[in-house]
Amino acid sequence: MFDHLIKGATVVDGTGAPARVADVGIRDGRIAVIAEPGTVTEQARTSEDASGLVLAPGFVDPHTHYDAQLFWDPYATPSLNHGVTTVAGGNCGFTLAPLHPDRPDDADYTRRMMSKVEGMSLVALEEGAPWTWNSFGEYLDALDGRIAVNAGFMVGHCALRRYVMGADAVGGQPSEQQMREMLDLFHAAMDAGAWGLSTTQSSTHSDGDGEPVASRHALPAELIALSRAVGEHEGTQIEAIVAGCLDQFSDDEIDLFVEMSAVAGRPLNWNVLTIDAAVPERVPRQLVASERARKSGGRVVALTMPILTPMNMSLGTFCALNLIPGWGDVLGLPVDERIEKLRDPEVRAGMLRRADSKEAGVFRRLADFGRYVIGDTYSEANEGLTGRVVRDIAAERGQEPFECLVEICANDRLRTVLWPMPTDNDPDSWTLRAETWQHEDVMLGGSDAGAHLDRMCGAPYTTRFIGDCLRGRRLVSLEQAVKMLTDDPAQLFGLRERGRVQEGFHADLVLFDPEAIDAGKATLVHDLPGDSPRLDSRAIGITAVWVNGVEAIRDDVVSGAVPGKVLRSGQDTRTVSTK
Numbered sequence: 001m002f003d004h005l006i007k008g009a010t011v012v013d014g015t016g017a018p019a020r021v022a023d024v025g026i027r028d029g030r031i032a033v034i035a036e037p038g039t040v041t042e043q044a045r046t047s048e049d050a051s052g053l054v055l056a057p058g059f060v061d062p063h064t065h066y067d068a069q070l071f072w073d074p075y076a077t078p079s080l081n082h083g084v085t086t087v088a089g090g091n092c093g094f095t096l097a098p099l100h101p102d103r104p105d106d107a108d109y110t111r112r113m114m115s116k117v118e119g120m121s122l123v124a125l126e127e128g129a130p131w132t133w134n135s136f137g138e139y140l141d142a143l144d145g146r147i148a149v150n151a152g153f154m155v156g157h158c159a160l161r162r163y164v165m166g167a168d169a170v171g172g173q174p175s176e177q178q179m180r181e182m183l184d185l186f187h188a189a190m191d192a193g194a195w196g197l198s199t200t201q202s203s204t205h206s207d208g209d210g211e212p213v214a215s216r217h218a219l220p221a222e223l224i225a226l227s228r229a230v231g232e233h234e235g236t237q238i239e240a241i242v243a244g245c246l247d248q249f250s251d252d253e254i255d256l257f258v259e260m261s262a263v264a265g266r267p268l269n270w271n272v273l274t275i276d277a278a279v280p281e282r283v284p285r286q287l288v289a290s291e292r293a294r295k296s297g298g299r300v301v302a303l304t305m306p307i308l309t310p311m312n313m314s315l316g317t318f319c320a321l322n323l324i325p326g327w328g329d330v331l332g333l334p335v336d337e338r339i340e341k342l343r344d345p346e347v348r349a350g351m352l353r354r355a356d357s358k359e360a361g362v363f364r365r366l367a368d369f370g371r372y373v374i375g376d377t378y379s380e381a382n383e384g385l386t387g388r389v390v391r392d393i394a395a396e397r398g399q400e401p402f403e404c405l406v407e408i409c410a411n412d413r414l415r416t417v418l419w420p421m422p423t424d425n426d427p428d429s430w431t432l433r434a435e436t437w438q439h440e441d442v443m444l445g446g447s448d449a450g451a452h453l454d455r456m457c458g459a460p461y462t463t464r465f466i467g468d469c470l471r472g473r474r475l476v477s478l479e480q481a482v483k484m485l486t487d488d489p490a491q492l493f494g495l496r497e498r499g500r501v502q503e504g505f506h507a508d509l510v511l512f513d514p515e516a517i518d519a520g521k522a523t524l525v526h527d528l529p530g531d532s533p534r535l536d537s538r539a540i541g542i543t544a545v546w547v548n549g550v551e552a553i554r555d556d557v558v559s560g561a562v563p564g565k566v567l568r569s570g571q572d573t574r575t576v577s578t579k
Helices: 105-118 122-128 136-143 157-169 176-191 219-229 250-266 282-286 290-294 327-331 336-341 347-356 358-367 389-399 402-412 427-438 461-471 478-485 487-494
Strands: 001-011 020-027 030-035 044-049 054-057 057-062 082-091 150-153 196-201 237-242 268-271 299-304 442-444 509-512 523-525 535-537 542-548 549-556
Touching: 001 082, 001 347, 001 478, 054 478, 057 402, 057 487, 082 487, 105 122, 136 150, 157 176, 157 196, 176 219, 196 219, 219 237, 219 250, 219 549, 237 250, 250 299, 268 389, 268 442, 268 535, 282 290, 282 487, 299 358, 327 347, 336 402, 336 523, 347 358, 347 402, 389 402, 427 461, 442 478, 478 487
Parallel strands: 001 044, 001 054, 057 082, 082 150, 196 237, 237 268, 268 299, 299 442
Antiparallel strands: 001 020, 020 030, 054 509, 509 542, 523 535, 542 549
């Protein structure tokens, strides 16, 4: 007997094959049968008529930071709402484990680092997770049996360094003995099921003390040694971030990525490839790493987002504006001093020069302040400004846009919510995106779901992209769009029997209305531990989501079941060799 029978669905199976109408039976967590409509004779405990609806594999998000959130939110919302059934966590060199058993303060250091570098609520981190583990395996065990999505985790380079080197991990180099200890610790994590290594050398990543995070101090030899260790384990990967990910790689960064992947014999993925027709040289430069890797026996995969992610900014809290060279010095000041500096015409002029410089890289896109839209305001002086464009307000007041924006924010003591309108929403940029997506080493992803919670909302990229493909720009077919969100990342990670609607595969499935599928407007909600805020987005047109054959979401409401699985390397992933 089937556990559930989905009748008359339009099946888009994830392979890119043409859609077909079929009945799909689920039994014991797997897809038991896919048959012509009306031909299934076996009984089912429950069934539903899915005529006119699309049944696809559950989406796979290759870049998330749900490492902490899963403890207080086993549904990984809003990702699961938007059809995501498998998430990859532990990215960018940042994980909650391992933690040294003799240094309880390391947990506090980790929480403060995650709060700063990944925009997670410190209160939520302190109150929402148990922090009962030391080893990476104990961390995975703490999640097992209590999550509603499938989740796999890289092990973060910063945690490895901190465990072995203590405070010297920031600024120091490991001795030969410490390097051996780090490798032993890393092997133990992969034996326990870690998917591989994640690391960062990005100039934007600083810890809770404002210092460069631990992995940024690693020399190439350390990174190569860890990469070589990745190749000694089945079903493993590398994920890495360098400064050039935000704009254009240096020659040294390309050399590093190529060697890391080649010595491991494993794919290396990085994020995020920003595609903008105003900077046509960026894409070919970034893909040089992929081309050279293939010639050297490696594979370097660029993640890129198929939507423009809604971003929430302010001059009062740490956000992407702080990452513009020179801006952090001003925006890090106490509020009164910050307002005084921002009101100084010379200071503003200097900030604008830095924001428009080559060293600002991809953050140059944030410097057109006339395009910003005013969000929530908090003073009588700003009444009626919500939803208005700064350029229009500035023209009325006879001010320059940045000067106008500063005054509006100062009236709210810098609490004003700002919405930057992207400059790369033009037809040429979308054409370039569609072309770039066809490259064999470009993959959709980079949502950062679970991180930067009150500033951006990347999790709904799945539904927004499919809706755009069906009813918007139609840059790719529905079948191709589904493949890009399911089988492609499943193949990269070597997920065993996931990513397709295929008999015998795990029943990770999403049923949706092709006439309606979309993502709602990003709105600020206060539902984290400690009443902390985050941006959320309602899923539109998603009828139901199954994880391992169990219904987890129906009409955007969670079921209460926790059918997800912690996916462990080797056991749940196969080796994807580059050789």
